[in-house]
Amino acid sequence: MAARKTVKKPNVSSEELQQIYHDMLMIRRFEEKAGQLYGMGLIGGFCHLYIGQEAVVVGLEAACQDGDKRVTSYRDHGHMLACGMNPKGVMAELTGREGGYSKGKGGSMHMFSKEKHFYGGHGIVGAQVPIGAGLALADKYLENGRVTFTYFGDGAANQGQIYETFNMAALWQLPVIFVIENNQYAMGTAQKRSTSTPELYTRGAAFGIPGDAVDGMDVLKVKSAGTKAVMHCRAGKGPYILEVKTYRYRGHSMSDPAKYRTREEVQKMREERDPIEQVKGILLTGKHASDDDLKSIDKDIKDLINAAAEFAKESSEPGVSELWTDIYAE
Amino acid sequence: MATEILMPALSPTMEEGTLAKWLVKEGDTVTSGTILAEIETDKATMDFEAISDGIIGKILIPAGTEGVKVNSPIAVLLEDNEKIEDVSLDSDIANSESVAEAETNIPSQFFQTITQTATQIDNTPDWPDGTPLKQQTVREALRDAMAEEMRHDPTVLLMGEEVAEYQGAYKVSQGLLDEFGETRVMDTPITEHGFTGIAVGAAFGGLRPIVEFMTFNFAMQAIDQIINSAAKTLYMSGGQMGAPMVFRGPNGAAARVAAQHSQDYASWYSHIPGLRVVIPYSASDAKGLLKTAIRDPNPVIFMENEILYGKSFDVPELSNFTVPLGKARVWREGSDVTIVSFGIGMQYALEASEKLLEEGIKAEVIDLRTLRPMDTGSVIQSVMKTNRCVTVEEGWPQNSIGSYISSILMQEAFDYLDAPVINCTGKDVPMPYASNLEKLALVTTAEVIDAVKHVTYR
Ligand SMILES: Cc1ncc(C[n+]2csc(CCOP(=O)(O)OP(=O)(O)O)c2C)c(N)n1
Ligand SMILES: [Mg+2]
Numbered sequence: 001m002a003a004r005k006t007v008k009k010p011n012v013s014s015e016e017l018q019q020i021y022h023d024m025l026m027i028r029r030f031e032e033k034a035g036q037l038y039g040m041g042l043i044g045g046f047c048h049l050y051i052g053q054e055a056v057v058v059g060l061e062a063a064c065q066d067g068d069k070r071v072t073s074y075r076d077h078g079h080m081l082a083c084g085m086n087p088k089g090v091m092a093e094l095t096g097r098e099g100g101y102s103k104g105k106g107g108s109m110h111m112f113s114k115e116k117h118f119y120g121g122h123g124i125v126g127a128q129v130p131i132g133a134g135l136a137l138a139d140k141y142l143e144n145g146r147v148t149f150t151y152f153g154d155g156a157a158n159q160g161q162i163y164e165t166f167n168m169a170a171l172w173q174l175p176v177i178f179v180i181e182n183n184q185y186a187m188g189t190a191q192k193r194s195t196s197t198p199e200l201y202t203r204g205a206a207f208g209i210p211g212d213a214v215d216g217m218d219v220l221k222v223k224s225a226g227t228k229a230v231m232h233c234r235a236g237k238g239p240y241i242l243e244v245k246t247y248r249y250r251g252h253s254m255s256d257p258a259k260y261r262t263r264e265e266v267q268k269m270r271e272e273r274d275p276i277e278q279v280k281g282i283l284l285t286g287k288h289a290s291d292d293d294l295k296s297i298d299k300d301i302k303d304l305i306n307a308a309a310e311f312a313k314e315s316s317e318p319g320v321s322e323l324w325t326d327i328y329a330e
Numbered sequence: 331m332a333t334e335i336l337m338p339a340l341s342p343t344m345e346e347g348t349l350a351k352w353l354v355k356e357g358d359t360v361t362s363g364t365i366l367a368e369i370e371t372d373k374a375t376m377d378f379e380a381i382s383d384g385i386i387g388k389i390l391i392p393a394g395t396e397g398v399k400v401n402s403p404i405a406v407l408l409e410d411n412e413k414i415e416d417v418s419l420d421s422d423i424a425n426s427e428s429v430a431e432a433e434t435n436i437p438s439q440f441f442q443t444i445t446q447t448a449t450q451i452d453n454t455p456d457w458p459d460g461t462p463l464k465q466q467t468v469r470e471a472l473r474d475a476m477a478e479e480m481r482h483d484p485t486v487l488l489m490g491e492e493v494a495e496y497q498g499a500y501k502v503s504q505g506l507l508d509e510f511g512e513t514r515v516m517d518t519p520i521t522e523h524g525f526t527g528i529a530v531g532a533a534f535g536g537l538r539p540i541v542e543f544m545t546f547n548f549a550m551q552a553i554d555q556i557i558n559s560a561a562k563t564l565y566m567s568g569g570q571m572g573a574p575m576v577f578r579g580p581n582g583a584a585a586r587v588a589a590q591h592s593q594d595y596a597s598w599y600s601h602i603p604g605l606r607v608v609i610p611y612s613a614s615d616a617k618g619l620l621k622t623a624i625r626d627p628n629p630v631i632f633m634e635n636e637i638l639y640g641k642s643f644d645v646p647e648l649s650n651f652t653v654p655l656g657k658a659r660v661w662r663e664g665s666d667v668t669i670v671s672f673g674i675g676m677q678y679a680l681e682a683s684e685k686l687l688e689e690g691i692k693a694e695v696i697d698l699r700t701l702r703p704m705d706t707g708s709v710i711q712s713v714m715k716t717n718r719c720v721t722v723e724e725g726w727p728q729n730s731i732g733s734y735i736s737s738i739l740m741q742e743a744f745d746y747l748d749a750p751v752i753n754c755t756g757k758d759v760p761m762p763y764a765s766n767l768e769k770l771a772l773v774t775t776a777e778v779i780d781a782v783k784h785v786t787y788r
Contacts, residue, residue, distance in 0.1 A: 039338030134531020164524025257374030
């Protein structure tokens with residue numbers, strides 16, 4: 001067969017590609033700003049940045065419909081922005097202010113939006129996985145045709161409750177997509193040091209759950225894998241596993257000495273595989289956007305993020321009485 | 331406009347650090363993400379990255395400087411068309427946004443943390459006089475409560491091990507599968523951690539699950555989901571979403587099942603803000619409180635007792651009979667001593683009060699029924715009248731419910747006490763198997779009688 005270089009046409013419109021670029025860049029700029037505010041002491045505690053992993057949530061959000069649900073771990077800023085939550089409310093939660101999604105009482109790791117069907121934001125590694133299956137159980141019970149995206153990490157993938165959940169999700173045919181964001185590290189532990197078999201997408205095999213491995217730096221591949229998984233779930237065929245191979249550029253949380261990997265490893269990933277640069281390439285070479293279009297997107301995002309940071313600084317701390325509210329529902 | 335690059339805080343506690351090494355030099359072009367410097371704290375060395383694009387105009391703090399304060403300027407970043415010569419360092423630099431540590435005034439919450447004394451005991455009976463009554467076992471009362479609530483609300487479902495086809499490990503869910511079908515009465519695999527998390531998710535998603543634990547001993551495998559996910563989410567979400575659900579099953583010692591199957595978890599769960607904790611003794615309370623628990627928009631721990639399942643009590647024949655949470659029940663009025671108990675402890679409390687009456691000691695016996703919120707007002711009011719108190723429970727002594735009540739009485743009724751409060755509890759040992767040792771390990775009626783005589787100086 002004659003070697004012919006084919007440029008695969010993306011199965012998305014110019015408009016959608018621009019939106020994807022916008023959303024990924026928005027997450028990156030948001031996270032950079034969060035890192036900056038952390039450095040200034042405006043954000044406290046743990047703060048886990050999503051930089052490098054943007055294609056995962058943006059690709060999967062492009063595969064879902066209104067009303068579908070999502071739940072994830074503490075590395076949650078990207079998921080919230082991708083599902084349409086307001087950057088102001090997210091940033092103000094990071095700074096612990098009353099304008100935050102949880103009125104400042106949840107912080108970076110614990111945020112929720114009923115309106116956007118975002119069910120947290122969970123600080124206990126793996127705990128969100130049965131919760132995601134439970135959301136799917138509710139959807140199946142209520143017969144509303146919804147699908148739940150349940151995100152967790154390569155480290156979380158070794159938690160026992162995940163396999164308990166796989167069993168029940170398969171047994172009860174729950175419409176849940178388990179998204180394993182394999183960024184290759186759990187804090188300072190490289191995946192091969194913690195995991196007996198590296199192919200996490202096969203972890204459902206014992207329960208009869210199909211799984212795919214996906215290049216998580218390529219947003220369009222993520223989207224098509226997501227679309228396939230969503231179709232499977234909506235057709236009533238039960239759960240699906242996506243192992244999305246990605247990479248986090250920053251430390252595990254802000255205070256991470258990052259001595260478990262080389263600077264070169266990170267640099268190489270940034271230079272050769274960056275998910276945002278890849279979309280930018282497709283946009284420009286495919287003439288889906290001009291340089292000027294991208295500049296104006298960049299500027300819009302800069303304004304959006306600056307406004308979010310401003311809001312997060314200006315918003316007041318929660319009132320003293322907030323200490324005692326929201327413990328019980330009436 | 332030129333901007334200052336500030337010494338970052340790399341952890342919440344960092345106040346200063348060493349600027350170990352610069353990885354860029356003046357004149358270098360940097361983009362967001364370029365590593366600028368290595369910064370050392372007492373804990374670690376970390377890379378410090380640029381957060382915006384530009385040219386390093388000037389390095390203000392040389393490599394190797396120790397004790398650089400967080401938020402002090404360490405370099406100047408120029409935009410593409412700027413020159414460092416044109417920037418006057420103190421006036422032209424964009425606000426470096428250093429955050430002054432706001433001196434926050436933390437008002438004392440002391441008066442919020444002491445309990446409010448109820449002005450009078452709410453003595454309204456659980457059902458009106460003249461209501462027809464029937465004898466029912468606790469087991470039947472629990473089943474009826476679930477069935478009635480499931481008829482009334484289609485989002486209520488029951489899940490747990492052996493709840494459906496087997497009709498319940500202790501036959502509490504007898505007949506529910508037949509009436510409601512397998513979507514609403516779900517047998518689960520033996521995976522407490524997993525199915526509890528699934529139930530919490532289902533509650534977030536709009537259902538009202540009742541989770542049956544075969545016994546509360548096994549709920550220890552699920553306690554993370556109960557506390558971290560179910561109890562705390564309403565608070566962590568600023569009131570947006572919570573877990574309206576019930577966790578129920580037998581708690582405490584059964585008979586001759588030894589250490590791993592015989593623990594009382596009352597004080598464990600009563601410790602947790604965000605949970606409601608209910609522990610009925612009688613059949614009418616089992617029914618009325620379980621119905622209220624299922625309707626409650628919060629996660630409720632509902633503790634039953636295997637030994638009480640078969641015991642019969644009067645239950646009112648009312649179509650919509652409920653008992654409010656947080657209201658104690660006075661089983662017997664008396665003037666000499668207050669005996670406070672709950673759950674199976676009531677058996678010893680009531681038996682003791684009868685025997686004491688034969689000796690002329692009139693005990694007031696209070697069944698807390700709900701441990702969270704706890705009707706401490708009723709206890710305080712009673713002790714103000716009797717001036718003496720004995721608490722009775724099966725759990726271990728350290729951090730028991732009794733020790734909490736003792737501290738409340740010390741704070742709220744110190745001047746009314748004529749004797750120190752005594753806590754009758756299970757012994758501070760794992761439950762032994764041998765019949766004689768098991769009897770010794772449990773709290774007994776004789777011990778309650780001794781304690782009452784002790785506080786009444788008889
Ligand atoms: C049950 C539990 N154990 C330990 C921790 C501490 N911890 C927080 S994140 C983390 C690593 C998780 O790594 P991974 O699942 O790969 O997710 P990533 O951080 O890479 O997104 C650990 C050990 C925790 N939060 N919960
Ligand atoms: Mg990881």
